[in-house]
Amino acid sequence: MDQATADRLADSAAEVLKANDRGDWTVPQPNLYPHQWLWDSCFIAIGLRHLDVERAQTELRSLLRGQWSNGMLPNMIFSDEAKHWRDRQLWRSWVSPYAPDGIATSGITQPPMLAEAVYRVGQKLKLPERRSWYKEMLPALISYHEWLYADRDPHQEGLIVLLHPYEAGLDNTPPWLSELRKHSLPLWLAALEKFKLGWLISIFRRDTQHTTLAERTGDIEAAADWVAMRRLRRKAYNSEAILSRSLFAVQDLVFNSIFIRANHQLKEIAKTAGHPIPESLDQKITKTATALEELYSESNGQYFSRSFVSHKLIEEPSIATLLPLYSGAISKNHAAHLVEILKRKQMFSPRWPIPSVPVDSPAFNPYKYWQGPTWVNMNWLIIDGLNRYGFGLEAKELEHSTLRMVAKSGMYEYFNPLNARPAGAADFSWTAALTIDLIKR
Numbered sequence: 001m002d003q004a005t006a007d008r009l010a011d012s013a014a015e016v017l018k019a020n021d022r023g024d025w026t027v028p029q030p031n032l033y034p035h036q037w038l039w040d041s042c043f044i045a046i047g048l049r050h051l052d053v054e055r056a057q058t059e060l061r062s063l064l065r066g067q068w069s070n071g072m073l074p075n076m077i078f079s080d081e082a083k084h085w086r087d088r089q090l091w092r093s094w095v096s097p098y099a100p101d102g103i104a105t106s107g108i109t110q111p112p113m114l115a116e117a118v119y120r121v122g123q124k125l126k127l128p129e130r131r132s133w134y135k136e137m138l139p140a141l142i143s144y145h146e147w148l149y150a151d152r153d154p155h156q157e158g159l160i161v162l163l164h165p166y167e168a169g170l171d172n173t174p175p176w177l178s179e180l181r182k183h184s185l186p187l188w189l190a191a192l193e194k195f196k197l198g199w200l201i202s203i204f205r206r207d208t209q210h211t212t213l214a215e216r217t218g219d220i221e222a223a224a225d226w227v228a229m230r231r232l233r234r235k236a237y238n239s240e241a242i243l244s245r246s247l248f249a250v251q252d253l254v255f256n257s258i259f260i261r262a263n264h265q266l267k268e269i270a271k272t273a274g275h276p277i278p279e280s281l282d283q284k285i286t287k288t289a290t291a292l293e294e295l296y297s298e299s300n301g302q303y304f305s306r307s308f309v310s311h312k313l314i315e316e317p318s319i320a321t322l323l324p325l326y327s328g329a330i331s332k333n334h335a336a337h338l339v340e341i342l343k344r345k346q347m348f349s350p351r352w353p354i355p356s357v358p359v360d361s362p363a364f365n366p367y368k369y370w371q372g373p374t375w376v377n378m379n380w381l382i383i384d385g386l387n388r389y390g391f392g393l394e395a396k397e398l399e400h401s402t403l404r405m406v407a408k409s410g411m412y413e414y415f416n417p418l419n420a421r422p423a424g425a426a427d428f429s430w431t432a433a434l435t436i437d438l439i440k441r
């Protein structure tokens with residue numbers, strides 16, 4: 001891509017971020033996603049740092065408004081506009097004694113990208129300011145990571161367990177869909193499906209008013225997500241109470257890969273700030289980096305998420321298998337093998353990589369949300385991992401195809417990996433922000 005095209009692309013990305021700016025935080029997209037989302041704001045700050053580093057800092061600070069007193073960072077902080085009362089009422093964070101006063105949030109978390117975002121924003125500051133930025137953010141980061149271990153690693157296995165697909169960030173990815181169907185499909189919902197009455201659910205969906213159903217989670221599965229959420233809410237989002245009864249709990253591969261990287265960045269932040277992290281946390285961090293290998297299937301030569309309860313790997317193909325590259329914790333051999341898989345045309349390298357489900361999987365659907373389309377944040381994470389393992393050429397290629405795809409089709413939420421046709425919402429913030437980062441870093 002020549003410089004003029006890249007400049008034009010970065011300018012139009014900056015316009016998207018400006019239009020989605022709500023003062024101190026940014027909506028992922030104005031119609032479909034009118035609130036603040038955790039990992040979205042992290043990706044947004046990573047892009048914004050090139051335009052206005054102070055605004056990028058504000059984006060991340062504003063996430064801490066929603067932090068619970070036990071350390072949990074919620075995946076959503078709801079807009080306080082009157083018209084959004086229904087969303088606030090749906091999650092009812094106030095049922096938990098840990099939820100903050102005066103602000104409504106969800107009761108679950110999302111991939112822990114915050115340490116990476118804080119670190120990268122800090123890289124744009126001169127050393128004294130960087131130190132004070134890191135000092136400022138460190139306590140919240142430590143308490144978040146400590147909460148993940150205390151609350152979501154009850155057997156001290158080193159791997160974090162998730163209680164809802166939304167926590168994984170890849171809502172309808174096949175491994176989660178298969179667990180959802182096994183453990184979160186009540187009889188009434190199974191009956192609706194059997195008698196082909198799933199369309200009744202559409203009446204209650206808000207997302208499909210803004211995009212077509214063909215590009216979103218299916219009706220039955222969307223209702224199962226809602227059922228799973230109500231179960232958490234009924235237990236006031238108390239993980240211990242939930243885990244003592246539930247079979248629906250997953251040691252998610254994307255989340256844990258990102259967590260390993262976040263732990264690494266957290267330690268870097270602490271070092272620069274001159275405040276070592278607690279010894280007990282440090283020990284847990286070491287354990288997690290090796291525990292990732294438990295998610296490797298020797299017979300398959302790939303990584304998978306695992307059921308927390310049965311301890312069986314959920315061997316449903318998805319882009320998650322490539323995320324250990326981003327973690328930085330796997331051996332060079334395993335990394336080289338993942339790169340080989342990444343390059344297979346019939347799996348992860350169609351014309352516009354990387355599909356969120358390999359093309360040769362029966363579950364692949366080029367338009368359907370996390371069931372096939374290419375997402376810019378996944379590409380960004382994998383580009384980062386490729387570079388870390390010395391696959392600079394592959395990283396560059398992926399960077400180019402990502403930018404060409406966005407230049408061709410616009411700042412969409414996701415893209416058809418076969419022809420780059422846009423799907424989901426237009427003017428999507430993390431697509432814009434990460435486009436800027438790929439161009440300007």
Ligand code: GLC
Binds near residue numbers: 028171
């Ligand atoms: C969807 C995505 C999730 C994202 C949110 C806001 O729910 O699956 O990862 O954070 O939209 O963009």
